[in-house]
Amino acid sequence: MKEQIRRRVKTKTGNINSLLLVLLLFATFLLGALTNQLSNNAKGKVSTNNVSSESAEKTAQNDSDLLVLEKKVISDKGYSFSISWGDLGKKLVEDGVIDKTKLAQSLTGSDTMPSDVEKYLDGSNQKIELNEGNAHFWLNVLWGLGLANKNDILDKGDMQTASDNNPANFASTGGYTLGVSDAMSYYSKNTYFKLDDKQQKLVEEIAGNVYRPCCGNSTAFPDCNHGMAMLALIELMVSQNYSKEQIYDTALKFNALWFPQTYFDIAYHFEKAGRDYTKISSKELLSKTFSSGQGYAVIAKEAEGLSWPGQKSRGSCGA
Known part of the structure; x- marks a missing residue:
């Protein structure tokens, strides 16, 4: 009788451990996904800033080139x-x-x-x-x-x-x-x-x-x-x-x-x-x-x- 109880407790404990392991793996996955998303967002902001900066520089250069043409006319x-x-x-x-x-x-x-x-x-x-x-x-x-x-x-x-x-x-x-x-x-x-x-x-x-x-x-x-x-x-x-x-x-x-x-x-x-x-x-x-x-x-x-x-x-x- 005691042996049966011991087996049931062991089995139940094993199930709990398995569940905890699954939960831990799932949490790790979510954390990784969240970290990756935050990283991509940061890269996106940097990229957007770079594009805006490049666009402003290009506009300034175009204006400068056009002014040179105006002075020729x-x-x-x-x-x-x-x-x-x-x-x-x-x-x-x-x-x-x-x-x-x-x-x-x-x-x-x-x-x-x-x-x-x-x-x-x-x-x-x-x-x-x-x-x-x-x-x-x-x-x-x-x-x-x-x-x-x-x-x-x-x-x-x-x-x-x-x-x-x-x-x-x-x-x-x-x-x-x-x-x-x-x-x-x-x-x-x-x-x-x-x-x-x-x-x-x-x-x-x-x-x-x-x-x-x-x-x-x-x-x-x-x-x-x-x-x-x-x-x-x-x-x-x-x-x-x-x-x-x-x-x-x-x-x-x-x-x-x-x-x-x-x-x-x-x-x-x-x-x-x-x-x-x-x-x-x-x-x-x-x-x-x-x-x-x-x-x-x-x-x-x-x-x-x-x-x-x-x-x-x-x-x-x-x-």
């Missing part, structure tokens, strides 16, 4: 040209083409003209300086000059043929609100430049090669403010016997400041192709392939998603 210091402005500003005001109060309002929202551009309207013979601060001034003043100066491009060109000889409703005419009277009161009415036949042909040639990204037209069809302003710049430089290369170079600088993102994107296009923007001829950059609305649309797809760190505004066809 537009000089921080602006530009100073030897082009003589003469008393053109004063004449435009006297003829009513430019109303100084309206011009000031278009630039500052007030009746006060910025002091750095006032000199271009007082009749003193100033050299033209161009920078980010006065690019809008030159766009508006040259717009008025191109509109009012008598030229065959306005009298016999696309402005007439594309409108059944009624060019009053283009953006460059109907949208011009900077004069004392309406735009057509001044349209091709005054001779501010005396061009001989050879010079006129040169104006027409260069105008036909200079495009703008706000539309698909060349300067030979100046149906918006940028086209009309560019026409005036070309006429001015041709009248002072500048070379074709000098005129294209100057035109590119004006276009780049009127449409900065366009030319940043074009510079990026060439950078991707292994070509330096500064080595491309201005005539090529201003061509239909790159500077027209259609041409730039192709370029823009390549630069989609880029955020230019120095970009402030985009050109628009209005005063």
Whole structure:
């Protein structure tokens, strides 16, 4: 009897020991799994931190690279040209083409003209300086000059043929609100430049090669403010016997400041192709392939998603 009891106790004790062993093994397994999970979580955090750090460094590097490209397109210091402005500003005001109060309002929202551009309207013979601060001034003043100066491009060109000889409703005419009277009161009415036949042909040639990204037209069809302003710049430089290369170079600088993102994107296009923007001829950059609305649309797809760190505004066809 005692022996049977001893056997039962021994068996029961063995069962308890086996159960404890199973529980111990299970606890060990759980502890190992928990430790492994914590380790993986820690590694995941380190990995995420590394990715975030690498992403920030890459973004900073991209911004730095883009800033380098921006400086190739537009000089921080602006530009100073030897082009003589003469008393053109004063004449435009006297003829009513430019109303100084309206011009000031278009630039500052007030009746006060910025002091750095006032000199271009007082009749003193100033050299033209161009920078980010006065690019809008030159766009508006040259717009008025191109509109009012008598030229065959306005009298016999696309402005007439594309409108059944009624060019009053283009953006460059109907949208011009900077004069004392309406735009057509001044349209091709005054001779501010005396061009001989050879010079006129040169104006027409260069105008036909200079495009703008706000539309698909060349300067030979100046149906918006940028086209009309560019026409005036070309006429001015041709009248002072500048070379074709000098005129294209100057035109590119004006276009780049009127449409900065366009030319940043074009510079990026060439950078991707292994070509330096500064080595491309201005005539090529201003061509239909790159500077027209259609041409730039192709370029823009390549630069989609880029955020230019120095970009402030985009050109628009209005005063």
